[in-house]
Amino acid sequence: YLVSLLIISPTLAEHPWESSFPGGYLSLGLQIGKTKDKSRFIDIQISPSIVLIGPYKHDLPGYLFFGSSVGKRYSKGNSFMYFDMNLNFWNTLLTLGTGRGIILDKGKKYSRNKYWGGLGFIPLILCTDNYFIDENQYKQIGIMGILPFPVFGNNFYP
DSSP, X not given: OHHHHHHHHHHHSOOGGGOSOOOEEEEEEEEEEEETXXXXXXXXXXXXXXXXXXXXXXXXXXXXXXXXXXXXXXXXXXXXXXXXXXXXXXXXXXXXXXXXXXXXXXXXXXXXXXXXXXXXXXXXXXXXXXXXXXXXXXXXXXXEEEEEEEEOXXXXXX
């Protein structure tokens, strides 16, 4: 069975450079940080993204990804969900990104924005979040560890 699988799979598999799918990733993230009032928080999130522009098809020194994030934040015994749309630039030296979204807390929606950056070859990023709840501004900063799972498509091949 294993031998036949090893022979048949490569012959039937679609070549990613011929695919119409541009490629992307699915990442899992865990963030630990502090709020402006020095209380600690933990975020857990999942983020699917696709390649908008890649270096092999355009004259760009890296990849530009468009994606989303769904996560949950825990702080002071409370928690809330959040949903974001993200734009992220990545190459082996640098990663930078921004996101806009909403927080869902006790049946209410609040706007939020976030920014992040880090070294492209280390799966850790520095993140900042900003949002208002009942006219109180919340600024938070943290370190997020990321476990990316690439989904190869045509932008990953010359």
